[in-house]
Amino acid sequence: MTEVVYKLLAEVVGMPSVAMDEPMSRHTSFKIGGPADILVEPSDTQRLAAVLKIIKRFELPYFVMGNGSNLLVGDKGIRGAVIKLSDSMSDCDVEGTKITAMSGIKLSRLANTAMKNGLSGLEFASGIPGTLGGAVFMNAGAYGGEMKDVVRAVTYVDTDECRVHTIPAQECDFGYRHSVFADGGRIVTEAELELSTDDMSEIRGRMNELAARRAEKQPLDKPSAGSTFKRPEGYFAGTLIQEAGLKGCRIGGAEVSEKHSGFIINAGGAAAADVLALIDHVRETVMKKFGVSLEPEVRLVGEF
Numbered sequence: 001m002t003e004v005v006y007k008l009l010a011e012v013v014g015m016p017s018v019a020m021d022e023p024m025s026r027h028t029s030f031k032i033g034g035p036a037d038i039l040v041e042p043s044d045t046q047r048l049a050a051v052l053k054i055i056k057r058f059e060l061p062y063f064v065m066g067n068g069s070n071l072l073v074g075d076k077g078i079r080g081a082v083i084k085l086s087d088s089m090s091d092c093d094v095e096g097t098k099i100t101a102m103s104g105i106k107l108s109r110l111a112n113t114a115m116k117n118g119l120s121g122l123e124f125a126s127g128i129p130g131t132l133g134g135a136v137f138m139n140a141g142a143y144g145g146e147m148k149d150v151v152r153a154v155t156y157v158d159t160d161e162c163r164v165h166t167i168p169a170q171e172c173d174f175g176y177r178h179s180v181f182a183d184g185g186r187i188v189t190e191a192e193l194e195l196s197t198d199d200m201s202e203i204r205g206r207m208n209e210l211a212a213r214r215a216e217k218q219p220l221d222k223p224s225a226g227s228t229f230k231r232p233e234g235y236f237a238g239t240l241i242q243e244a245g246l247k248g249c250r251i252g253g254a255e256v257s258e259k260h261s262g263f264i265i266n267a268g269g270a271a272a273a274d275v276l277a278l279i280d281h282v283r284e285t286v287m288k289k290f291g292v293s294l295e296p297e298v299r300l301v302g303e304f
């Protein structure tokens with residue numbers, strides 16, 4: 001059946017925007033993950049809706065991803081289809097202080113576009129290696145800023161009817177690393193952002209400063225998915241992990257970063273099973289020592 005669906009999808013998106021048995025390690029910032037039965041990259045909302053209709057007609061399971069920068073994909077891969085909304089769906093339009101962009105645009109490109117147009121508000125996002133869609137889904141944030149501060153409206157395809165809807169930010173239920181899109185049933189295709197005007201060099205200066213802070217604190221030279229755990233109320237995950245003596249702790253190729261204990265890195269040839277075992281070990285140790293429950297921020301996908 002996979003082959004039949006693959007052929008139908010190829011008619012909708014064209015080659016090479018669909019692949020079979022695609023290693024997910026090529027599509028995740030962790031550089032980990034077994035094969036997806038099918039990986040498809042539609043280039044616009046209409047094609048996305050058509051892709052979804054085919055997948056649903058054959059009752060194939062599916063998973064939607066952006067840039068794969070917050071994912072741990074299992075070593076046995078993902079059954080069914082992965083719909084990747086990234087570079088192939090990344091147009092963006094600036095009008096006054098408003099930017100309308102498709103969900104696949106990278107946050108770095110979006111922040112640079114804003115900066116070049118003298119628009120401030122996305123500096124916090126410039127170093128987050130995800131897409132706009134992934135960032136809206138997660139309400140991504142850094143250095144005091146969050147997506148909810150700049151998003152005015154979100155357009156999505158509902159996965160029941162495959163129809164396009166637009167809702168205002170007030171209906172997105174943005175919270176800490178949460179939005180209504182994380183509840184399922186909606187694929188983000190576009191967002192409208194409202195920014196404020198400022199001097200281009202001031203904006204660039206702030207972006208450079210945040211980039212320097214990131215480079216100083218985070219192990220950016222090693223594959224990871226960013227902060228492994230959400231911030232537990234009243235604590236910092238990295239500090240708890242460090243104080244539990246886990247800095248540098250290693251299982252297989254997975255390691256608690258020496259540079260930032262809040263990051264688990266792929267120190268070389270790590271399997272998803274290594275990362276998962278290390279996540280469990282860190283959670284158990286921190287729970288035993290401090291009685292604090294660490295919840296993964298990284299999303300676990302596929303078969304382990």
Ligand SMILES: Cc1cc2nc3c(=O)[nH]c(=O)nc-3n(C[C@H](O)[C@H](O)[C@H](O)COP(=O)(O)OP(=O)(O)OC[C@H]3O[C@@H](n4cnc5c(N)ncnc54)[C@H](O)[C@@H]3O)c2cc1C
Nearest residue numbers: 066067068069070130131133134135140141142188225226
């Ligand atoms: C070095 C590094 C630093 C990081 N720093 C930060 C940081 O400072 N702040 C922060 O918040 N995060 C950070 N992250 C994590 C990550 O970049 C963000 O969570 C980002 O928003 C994920 O976007 P993505 O496109 O990669 O999504 P993916 O990882 O591909 O997917 C994440 C989730 O979003 C869903 N999703 C993706 N696109 C869509 C869509 N269009 N419609 C519906 N659902 C969708 C997926 O199903 C999945 O559940 C960092 C990661 C790394 C590797």
